[in-house]
Amino acid sequence: MVQKRTLDTFFQPPSQKKAKLEDQPAHSTATTSQPASTHKTYPFAVPQFPDSIQEILISSTPAAEGKSITHLQDLDLLYFQPFIPKSIENELFNFLRSKLFFYRVKYKIKRGPLETDINTPRFTTVFGLDETSKFGPGGGGSGGGGEILDTKSGVKVPVDKYKKCVCEPRPIPACLDQLRQITEVFTGSSYNFCLVNYYAGGNDSISYHSDDERFLGPEPAIASFSLGARRDFLLRHKPPKNGEMLGDEDSKVLKYPLVSGDMILMRGKTQANWLHSIPKRKGGEVDKGRINITFRKAMVPGGTANYYQYNVGVGEVYKWNPLSRQMEPWTDHGKSPS
Ligand SMILES: O=C(O)CCC(=O)C(=O)O
Numbered sequence: 001m002v003q004k005r006t007l008d009t010f011f012q013p014p015s016q017k018k019a020k021l022e023d024q025p026a027h028s029t030a031t032t033s034q035p036a037s038t039h040k041t042y043p044f045a046v047p048q049f050p051d052s053i054q055e056i057l058i059s060s061t062p063a064a065e066g067k068s069i070t071h072l073q074d075l076d077l078l079y080f081q082p083f084i085p086k087s088i089e090n091e092l093f094n095f096l097r098s099k100l101f102f103y104r105v106k107y108k109i110k111r112g113p114l115e116t117d118i119n120t121p122r123f124t125t126v127f128g129l130d131e132t133s134k135f136g137p138g139g140g141g142s143g144g145g146g147e148i149l150d151t152k153s154g155v156k157v158p159v160d161k162y163k164k165c166v167c168e169p170r171p172i173p174a175c176l177d178q179l180r181q182i183t184e185v186f187t188g189s190s191y192n193f194c195l196v197n198y199y200a201g202g203n204d205s206i207s208y209h210s211d212d213e214r215f216l217g218p219e220p221a222i223a224s225f226s227l228g229a230r231r232d233f234l235l236r237h238k239p240p241k242n243g244e245m246l247g248d249e250d251s252k253v254l255k256y257p258l259v260s261g262d263m264i265l266m267r268g269k270t271q272a273n274w275l276h277s278i279p280k281r282k283g284g285e286v287d288k289g290r291i292n293i294t295f296r297k298a299m300v301p302g303g304t305a306n307y308y309q310y311n312v313g314v315g316e317v318y319k320w321n322p323l324s325r326q327m328e329p330w331t332d333h334g335k336s337p338s
């Protein structure tokens with residue numbers, strides 16, 4: 001494991017000169033010395049974390065050592081309880097819920113002759129590019145910059161390289177990118193995608209699935225953060241192939257009640273052999289809302305297309321409304337109609 005000192009020197013400490021965030025409510029004391037992230041693909045700018053969050057992230061993560069969970073067949077987890085220190089998990093949750101843009105993705109699936117409409121039962125958003133490309137310098141916005149470049153040559157990619165994407169790929173905003181870099185240091189893996197789920201209440205969920213798409217390559221490492229309401233994370237072994245039998249222990253459902261600040265790294269043979277889910281729940285604190293952040297590494301453009309299709313889609317933008325305390329469709333009132 002890398003020493004804390006390495007992180008301190010790796011990241012620029014927030015500067016002494018503090019600029020008040022333009023869009024902070026008047027009563028807020030949160031300050032940051034760094035500019036918000038902008039890009040031509042963003043509906044609105046995403047601020048950098050306030051210094052209060054950055055300083056603790058840099059100096060005090062992970063808050064606990066990761067526990068290795070490998071006692072069942074093909075299972076390889078590293079569980080940080082928690083990764084994010086208790087002193088900032090709530091501020092971090094509130095920050096991300098109110099500053100990011102989200103979507104409620106609808107899509108169709110075909111099973112034989114039947115087409116079914118799917119409404120994703122949670123809010124989602126995604127940032128990143130697969131390994132074959134990278135974002136160039138510059139925030140973008142109306143001034144340009146933040147162009148998609150070929151990873152190897154550094155040259156702008158052909159205009160049709162990402163034509164299969166439902167929207168243009170988006171760079172990871174500075175705040176989430178800081179968490180990505182810290183996660184890389186403490187998991188020993190690298191990531192180029194950040195997916196965010198928001199489960200507004202107990203009816204929001206993700207059904208049993210595995211994240212073993214070909215575009216992630218073999219044995220992908222996926223770092224999964226929980227913020228906000230406690231929710232059960234269930235894991236069960238996939239039915240074994242070619243008539244094999246699972247042992248009694250290996251066929252049980254595992255349940256981890258993930259709390260705010262926890263991080264589970266799923267790696268090795270886990271995705272190929274296990275399914276995971278966040279089932280619907282009633283009561284408890286589910287209506288406080290929960291954010292899940294996953295960092296992953298996609299290898300090819302097909303992965304980029306897939307992630308934008310299922311996590312951004314073609315529908316409207318949602319933003320947290322602090323008065324109604326819910327996600328609401330967001331419109332750009334500031335711009336004149338074109
Ligand atoms: O919300 C979670 O903890 C899990 C999310 C998940 O499995 C996914 O986005 O693939």
Ligand SMILES: [Fe+2]
Binds near residue numbers: 209210211276
């Ligand atoms: Fe997943």
